[in-house]
Amino acid sequence: MKFFVDTADAQAIAQLAETGLVDGVTTNPSLVRKSGRDFLDVVGEIAGLVDGPVSAETVATDHETMLKEGRKLAGIADNIAVKVPLTVDGLRTCKALADDGVMVNVTLCFSANQALLAAKAGATFISPFVGRLDDIGQDGMGLIEDIRTIYDNYLFETQILVASVRHPVHVLDAARLGADVATLPPAVIWKLFDHPLTDKGLAAFLDDWAATGQSIL
Numbered sequence: 001m002k003f004f005v006d007t008a009d010a011q012a013i014a015q016l017a018e019t020g021l022v023d024g025v026t027t028n029p030s031l032v033r034k035s036g037r038d039f040l041d042v043v044g045e046i047a048g049l050v051d052g053p054v055s056a057e058t059v060a061t062d063h064e065t066m067l068k069e070g071r072k073l074a075g076i077a078d079n080i081a082v083k084v085p086l087t088v089d090g091l092r093t094c095k096a097l098a099d100d101g102v103m104v105n106v107t108l109c110f111s112a113n114q115a116l117l118a119a120k121a122g123a124t125f126i127s128p129f130v131g132r133l134d135d136i137g138q139d140g141m142g143l144i145e146d147i148r149t150i151y152d153n154y155l156f157e158t159q160i161l162v163a164s165v166r167h168p169v170h171v172l173d174a175a176r177l178g179a180d181v182a183t184l185p186p187a188v189i190w191k192l193f194d195h196p197l198t199d200k201g202l203a204a205f206l207d208d209w210a211a212t213g214q215s216i217l
């Protein structure tokens with residue numbers, strides 16, 4: 001499973017990229033607002049920090065303007081994936097960009113039928129928002145399971161990008177279900193490294209090693 005970082009904070013991305021575990025980045029207008037940065041500048045900077053796809057979201061709601069925005073965003077760097085919303089105009093734009101060979105991430109997916117439409121429109125990624133479904137008492141991971149089944153039934157190549165991830169259990173569930181990608185807030189990625197028994201075990205090994213009086217180097 002690939003890990004994308006879900007942030008527009010270039011510093012946080014650079015820090016995580018040093019782990020060698022970052023496969024891409026997703027942004028959205030809310031994350032850009034939070035960064036306080038100019039959108040086109042920050043997307044250009046992020047695209048240079050990672051080799052994998054960097055999702056940059058369109059903001060127009062009509063097909064013609066969305067397509068112009070998408071083409072402009074795609075021109076920033078070769079690794080830009082244009083994000084479009086799961087609307088009729090968004091999927092028309094997805095099809096047009098995909099036909100041009102541009103990577104497209106279809107966002108704001110909340111049902112398996114929407115995911116089916118996105119795959120048929122040639123999306124590179126479908127972004128089902130599991131956390132937002134959980135927030136309203138629906139089963140976010142159940143949606144991932146349904147999309148996995150449908151895509152496998154028809155051999156769709158659209159990658160399932162689990163979005164709106166809130167905690168490590170979402171990551172575990174996504175991996176169990178065979179999701180292709182999970183996009184994770186930086187804090188969730190850092191939490192994946194942690195286990196109290198790792199810390200405890202390491203402390204004991206280091207104490208015992210010190211007692212031997214030896215050194216490796």
Ligand code: E4P
Nearest residue numbers: 006026028131132163164165
């Ligand atoms: C990523 O592509 C999505 O925009 C993001 O994961 C949404 O997360 P949120 O529901 O925490 O805003």
